[in-house]
Amino acid sequence: MTTSAILQAINGTSLAALLFLLASGFTLTFGLMRVVNMAHGAYYLLGGYIGLSLAERTGSFAVAIVGGGASIVVLGYLIDRFLIRHTGDNHLAQVLLTVGVAFIIGDVALAIWGGDALKVPVPPFLRGAMELPGGLVYPTYRFVLILFGVFVGAVLWVLYRKTQIGAVVRAGVDDREQVSATGIDVDRLFVLVSAVASFLAGMAGVVGGAFLALYPGAEWEILVVALVVVIVGGLGSLEGAMVGALIVGLLDAYGRWLLPEFSYFVLFGPMAVLLLVRPRGIFGRES
Amino acid sequence: MSEPLLSVREIHTYYGDSYVLQGVSLDLHEGRIVAILGRNGMGKTTLIRSVAGLTPPREGDVIFKGRSLRGQPPYAIAQQGMAIVPQGRRIFRSLSVRENLLLPTSRLARPSGAAAADGQRKVWDLDEVLKEFPQLAERIDHPGAALSGGEQQMLAVGRALMANPDLILMDEPSEGLAPRLVQQIEEIMKNVREHGHAILLVEQNFALAMAVADFIYVVASGRFVFHGTPQELWGAAEILDHHLGVSGGGP
Numbered sequence: 440m441t442t443s444a445i446l447q448a449i450n451g452t453s454l455a456a457l458l459f460l461l462a463s464g465f466t467l468t469f470g471l472m473r474v475v476n477m478a479h480g481a482y483y484l485l486g487g488y489i490g491l492s493l494a495e496r497t498g499s500f501a502v503a504i505v506g507g508g509a510s511i512v513v514l515g516y517l518i519d520r521f522l523i524r525h526t527g528d529n530h531l532a533q534v535l536l537t538v539g540v541a542f543i544i545g546d547v548a549l550a551i552w553g554g555d556a557l558k559v560p561v562p563p564f565l566r567g568a569m570e571l572p573g574g575l576v577y578p579t580y581r582f583v584l585i586l587f588g589v590f591v592g593a594v595l596w597v598l599y600r601k602t603q604i605g606a607v608v609r610a611g612v613d614d615r616e617q618v619s620a621t622g623i624d625v626d627r628l629f630v631l632v633s634a635v636a637s638f639l640a641g642m643a644g645v646v647g648g649a650f651l652a653l654y655p656g657a658e659w660e661i662l663v664v665a666l667v668v669v670i671v672g673g674l675g676s677l678e679g680a681m682v683g684a685l686i687v688g689l690l691d692a693y694g695r696w697l698l699p700e701f702s703y704f705v706l707f708g709p710m711a712v713l714l715l716v717r718p719r720g721i722f723g724r725e726s
Numbered sequence: 727m728s729e730p731l732l733s734v735r736e737i738h739t740y741y742g743d744s745y746v747l748q749g750v751s752l753d754l755h756e757g758r759i760v761a762i763l764g765r766n767g768m769g770k771t772t773l774i775r776s777v778a779g780l781t782p783p784r785e786g787d788v789i790f791k792g793r794s795l796r797g798q799p800p801y802a803i804a805q806q807g808m809a810i811v812p813q814g815r816r817i818f819r820s821l822s823v824r825e826n827l828l829l830p831t832s833r834l835a836r837p838s839g840a841a842a843a844d845g846q847r848k849v850w851d852l853d854e855v856l857k858e859f860p861q862l863a864e865r866i867d868h869p870g871a872a873l874s875g876g877e878q879q880m881l882a883v884g885r886a887l888m889a890n891p892d893l894i895l896m897d898e899p900s901e902g903l904a905p906r907l908v909q910q911i912e913e914i915m916k917n918v919r920e921h922g923h924a925i926l927l928v929e930q931n932f933a934l935a936m937a938v939a940d941f942i943y944v945v946a947s948g949r950f951v952f953h954g955t956p957q958e959l960w961g962a963a964e965i966l967d968h969h970l971g972v973s974g975g976g977p
Binding site: 603604606607609610612613614616617618619620621622623624625627628724 | 778780799800801802804805809810812816818819820821825826828829830832833834835836885889
């Protein structure tokens, strides 16, 4: 019983690491530009597929991760520049537009990679299981994923909290107009933040596609859970994405284990209760 | 007289559907303070926003350092040497005092590297600003949200100075401040003028505007109904009485 409980905690934490990669980009682009990009799940799936093809061609997981992320940076830029920019502050238009973009990406991916569930091959040293302190045996890949998530989170946090460019982004989240009146081109800043978000989403697809598999519809499943992370943590907050990912990851793992029939309720029930108490999420602020 | 630093020419500005500025013109020379007086809702803030490019005029032109600002986005206008101390201070609440002050020095705000500093004028950096506002030095690592109203106003002025602008636009800096702090704002503005910066001040506080301004415009319903020196304004009893609610009769 306790061993299972601990294993579920590790399961939940490794899912949290993956969700954080996806949710952090979503929350920062929303915080800075109030852009709701529902294609984030499709970015995840497409990044994963591209990573899969790269891994099969080159045999390198690192190339897959970087290539999957980089290709989504290019795609994300084009979609921002030529589609989303025209929607201004109209959130409904953004949602409809980006949902449409997500469907197109999903169809193109279906045509190229087919309808079967595919897994990104991982290098031999990440395969199999490892022994954790206390005699627990756990899949190596998912354990390393936790370390990777913590590493990416730490890098993002230092960039966001401790550098001047991070201060400019935080200022933009506070008061975009005043940032531009200070002489800073917020649109250019957004290109940078959006590129980071796209890279993280594409990279998450490769990393996640190695254990959750890639298949048509996976983009919506992951998007819904990532949105719960963002809403629970508080839109626009990096710390919120971290804490939200951990909460959602653990709820999902324990929900599937203890109440498998109600696993969706275990996810959405607490979110509804939290929103009653804190409508803006844990780290959300009045705007 | 030399070319004005800022020349507003016959601008018409709309805020949504309402026709706020109905053809106003003004000149401001280097190292001077020009004040716009008027009651609430007469278009004072809109004038500041028009000059800064935040609410661009639909007609007319704003000339800054001899160049038209028409069609330029706010960040490009700011980079040419204009800083704003906005109404309500608009401190970046989640940034520390230090981060607030350093924001205008970011490379993103000065793509060309070195702006400002034309030789004789004082160069404002973090040390100089903290010398001018010692109360900010004590709270340098506090978040902007934790400051009092007076401290936020000092921070807003300090942030503007960090850009080393030729022109500072100030929108009701005395709003909500205790008389002692209004006094301090007055001293700071005179001091800033000493250092060669021009100020376009928009105020409801009659005494403050009269004390610092070299030249005054009175705005009513989107038009200027008076322009002249503070002495001349003292003589314009009808303007004082009708548009500013002050009874005339000399200082």
